[in-house]
Amino acid sequence: MGIKKTLLAVGFFLILGVMSLVGSEVKTSSPEIKITPEMKEKFPVKPHHAKLSFKCTDCHAEQGDEPENFKAIEDKGCLSCHKTKQYLADRLKFMDNLHTNPHNSIHDGPKLYCDECHNEHKPSENMCLSCHSNDVKLWMRPTP
């Protein structure tokens, strides 16, 4: 009956091995929120973010699981992916030549709050427009 015992032992270790693998995946503590068509309409996401299939909690981290109660994520939230304001200003360096870089303007430098211009769940509003109403459309595309 040696074979039977060996088989049992091997089986036991196999099951134990598989069990140890379960749960070893990267755990994300964020709660799952089902995105319904109504929610999509109420909180539309910008196309460049939509195509990355983000979950609500990827941005609204540690804000619970009730979308109605979510708060704005502020600069820190945006910059957790978008690095730094200087980095963003550098990406539009070609505009510096004509002093039209919105991320490094002659008025504010790279210091504006992200949401002075950019919104995620409603249309963005380019702050430059408040004074340069005629020129902005020549300098840059609509604010993403």
Add this chain to the structure above:
Amino acid sequence: MIKKIFLIIKNNILLTALVGVLVGLLSSWILYEGLHRTSGDRFCVVCHEMKPMVAAYHNDVHGGNGKTGIKVTCATCHLPHENVIAYIATKARNGVVEGAIHFFGNPDKIDWQANRANRQHFVKDEACYGCHTNYKTNESISEQGRKMHAHYASLEGTKNEIGCASCHAEVGHKGLRSMLNYYKPEYEFYKGKLDTKKEEAEKKLAEELKK
């Protein structure tokens, strides 16, 4: 005739084996050298329309502008590495298509800015994690970064699959959007006003390529 050859082989089995090994080694060496020497910026730029891309690449850590000076070749990131046949086939096809555009087509018509939207198809993810092997667990990556990498992995194989370059927008080519604008401004307003920047870039590029 064939019988005669077989007879010669049979009588000189050792010599035949030796010749076989030599021929094998020689052809692998030629293939290796051929692929190796035709994979870098200096070779590719001859036919491919990619001067601004090369200029931006030289400013990037992947193009030798890091502390260690490590430089990856064009082919490392832009050719498939799953199997050698696909690698060579893609290389050959690109060579012919890009060569044709360069010599007979109209390169000025290429909308580089628009093409950047397809960047995830130009960059081969297996090449990224061929070097960045621990991108999911590396603790020097921010917590959000690791979370996003797990998100990337969770989409693999689904219809919503994304690529490394989907998020890492100018990877391998630091300041690509600006460099493209120096060569071909995306807004009318900048036309003719960034030419000195283009000249600077061209000069630096020529020096880099001479090195």
